[in-house]
Amino acid sequence: MIEAVQDNPILVEVTRGALVESCHRGAVAIVDADGRVLLAAGDIQRPVYPRSAVKALQAIPLIESGAAEAFGLGQAEFAIACASHSGEEVHIATVRALLAKAGLDESLLACGAHWPMSERASRELTRNGKSPTAIHNNCSGKHAAMLVTAVQLGLVPRGYERPEHGVQEEIRRVISQICGVALERDEMGIDGCSVPTFALPLAALATGFARLACGRGLENKRAGAAQRLMRACFAAPHLVAGEGRFDTMVMRRLGDAAFLKGGAEGVHCAALPAPGIGIAIKVDDGTKRGAERVLYYLLARLIAGADQALAAELAGDIRNWHGDKVGTIRPAPALKAAVRALPRQAATPAAVQL
């Protein structure tokens, strides 16, 4: 058992009135494609489960297998393969299209059912007297992509979610290579959607995102596959998450300056193509609000103009049920200090400017 992390710094403070009411500890790594660490806060060598943050890496075999050409897949299908979608109508339709192109149907999805993350979609389903099925699971696009990959590889689709299935073994091999660490079965967990999630150091996860960002350190074919996936997400940020969700809002505002992907339990990653750097965050307590605030602050410092572009929608206000501001979510001193120490090469205005 890999034990709890003991001394990561406080990265985010939640204030109300006269108090810092709550706070979030964690670790952050900003790394380039050669694995050079540009920023480290907390323990970035401790293994963490990447959860849904690596969906874009899990989707690489979909392209490398040749499934994209064989089944005529387009950008929308690539984006939904990388998504933790909100279960809106457009998400469901895109997952169904992806499955249909390979002659598959949604009864094969092994992700389990939950209500759509979109409140509107969830209420619409209720009004129509329906209950959610596996297609509404935020991971159904990833699962559809795994099924399509299995078909293309000539494997039996059923059982595709199990660690020993060829698709999961291929994903493990690909992520190991991209991140530069061997993912091991004895550091495996089972994700909420039933597929394996393999622990890896935050620094390696950030390295993987730097390589996704710029292709450096990857063979040409893989770099091309990574580019296609990331470009598909830039073209349709709504498909990657959904209305009102952090990743969608930020990618809409920042154009192709940053690819973002959050995962469960406070994991969040980003790939910045222009400077060719990767960011990986793990908040110790597993809260999304902590991880999103760290990433917001890093993007605002790394990308010229991002602060103004994001501030209106993502100001970090805590509001009561009347909508009055009663507090804030803000970067803590340790995070500010780490960012001040960031070398200039990570964020030259010439390299990344909106």
Place this chain on the structure above:
Amino acid sequence: MIEAVQDNPILVEVTRGALVESCHRGAVAIVDADGRVLLAAGDIQRPVYPRSAVKALQAIPLIESGAAEAFGLGQAEFAIACASHSGEEVHIATVRALLAKAGLDESLLACGAHWPMSERASRELTRNGKSPTAIHNNCSGKHAAMLVTAVQLGLVPRGYERPEHGVQEEIRRVISQICGVALERDEMGIDGCSVPTFALPLAALATGFARLACGRGLENKRAGAAQRLMRACFAAPHLVAGEGRFDTMVMRRLGDAAFLKGGAEGVHCAALPAPGIGIAIKVDDGTKRGAERVLYYLLARLIAGADQALAAELAGDIRNWHGDKVGTIRPAPALKAAVRALPRQAATPAAVQL
């Protein structure tokens, strides 16, 4: 500004596969009615906002004002005044009854609207084409009690939620006396439901719950009011929270061995009448899962038979969407060590036995 707490211990670990994936730090105080500290983990002198955990203390003026007799209030109305209810039909009906007895109606509620915490109630509302109003707010019972108290005290009800209103001033005076600390305006925040919440040390909060538990340290009239409120909650634990909620489930199982009340941002309190002790917990990161797990563990150790009574429903399993167990939420070594050091007087089987 009271700054973030720096070095509270890890109280709870969240595991998945081979890793402690996440963890929750915090502080815990177990105190008797004389303010003697029986267990301290973390900084129990740092002020925290008690949020909804003190609803039973906020309800004391309802009884002390004479409103209970004047308007013929019963146990159900007392319980809903202390509740963070789920917005089920029975909760809504009880809040309406409380208001109606004093000739008030729900248009006066200043708590703001949110969807019922009960998923069933929330979906039912949607199916009926309705949207939530202030009556569905989990705090509407508390707000109704404040309105009724205002009427009984001869105050203008409108504006009852503001810090300078007589009802809020009376609540501040009462909680200051019960907890033995002066609550100050300059350590005030505004709660999600728009009423003031005053910061106080965790040790003082636990002292208040010890006095609520056994009446010691309170004048007779106040001790009687506290008893009436707590007994009303024991008689109707369903009204205090709702179906599937932690406080309701535990109080159902433990009879009158413990009164429990959770608040936002990881605050949780309990009053144990037989040994006359109070428990106050604040999880640094504000997560409910952390606070509930700490309290579960303390109750299982303090109340003979509680472990068996609670284990079936509250085992602390983490499950995927298929319902398979993939991890656990468990007490961390520091919490276990603190409990081992607890003096025997806090938990003699003779004093508290189911």
